[in-house]
Amino acid sequence: MTDERVKRKRRGAGDGAKEHPMARGYAKAEERNQEAREALEPLAEGERSTVVTVGAIVSMLIAISVVIGYATGVEVNGEQPKLAQVVAPTVIMGMMAWGMWHARYWAVLGFQLVLVIVLFSAFFGLVVGASSIGEVIGTLALLIVAGSFFFFMVKAMARIQMPTRAPKG
Numbered sequence: 702m703t704d705e706r707v708k709r710k711r712r713g714a715g716d717g718a719k720e721h722p723m724a725r726g727y728a729k730a731e732e733r734n735q736e737a738r739e740a741l742e743p744l745a746e747g748e749r750s751t752v753v754t755v756g757a758i759v760s761m762l763i764a765i766s767v768v769i770g771y772a773t774g775v776e777v778n779g780e781q782p783k784l785a786q787v788v789a790p791t792v793i794m795g796m797m798a799w800g801m802w803h804a805r806y807w808a809v810l811g812f813q814l815v816l817v818i819v820l821f822s823a824f825f826g827l828v829v830g831a832s833s834i835g836e837v838i839g840t841l842a843l844l845i846v847a848g849s850f851f852f853f854m855v856k857a858m859a860r861i862q863m864p865t866r867a868p869k870g
Contacts, residue, residue, distance in 0.1 A: 748804070749801070749802070749803075749804040749857075749861075750853075750856075750857040750860065752850065752853040752854055752857050753801050753804060753809055753854070753857050753861075754801075754802070755850075756801050756809070756812050756850065756854065757797075757798045757799075757801035757802040757808075758798075760794045760795070760797045760798035760801060760812060761794070761795065761798035763790075763794045764790070764791045764792075764794035764795040764798060767787055767790050767791045767794070768787065768791055771784075771787040793811075796808070797811050797812055797815075804861050805861070806858060806861045806862050809854055809857060809858050809861060810858065812854070813851055813854055813858070816847050816850055816851045816854075817851070819843070819847045820844060820847050820848060820851065823840050823843045823844050823847065824844065826840055827840045827841070827844070
């Protein structure tokens with residue numbers, strides 16, 4: 702047997718009294734997670750958090766703006782987009798708006814995915830392409846708004862996902 706295998710065998714052959722530091726850290730983290738879950742209040746029927754409501758409105762405004770832009774002949778890179786390039790984001794953002802308005806977990810998760818794409822794109826643009834102070838300020842503002850949205854939606858998603866609890870008593 703090699704020296705390394707012998708060392709591994711000895712480490713695993715303890716009496717179990719000495720707990721591995723990772724297991725102890727995991728147990729503490731799980732305890733904090735459980736406390737956080739118990740502190741959350743589930744959403745009432747038909748209720749949605751403010752950040753999800755704002756997200757639903759933003760999604761619907763994006764869907765409407767895409768349609769209005771197409772109808773008014775807005776050009777992207779010198780040409781008008783094809784119909785499929787308008788329908789796809791309009792349907793996706795419209796469905797997301799409907800889902801968030803009805804406090805659906807999948808819709809909030811989808812909106813967070815869009816926020817992550819915006820955050821990564823804005824950060825990349827800040828690092829690589831910002832050429833004026835106006836662009837830097839605008840990109841930083843976008844990062845702050847999208848990052849705040851993302852942060853506050855995490856708790857909202859947890860509340861949406863919660864099962865309803867039986868009343869204590």
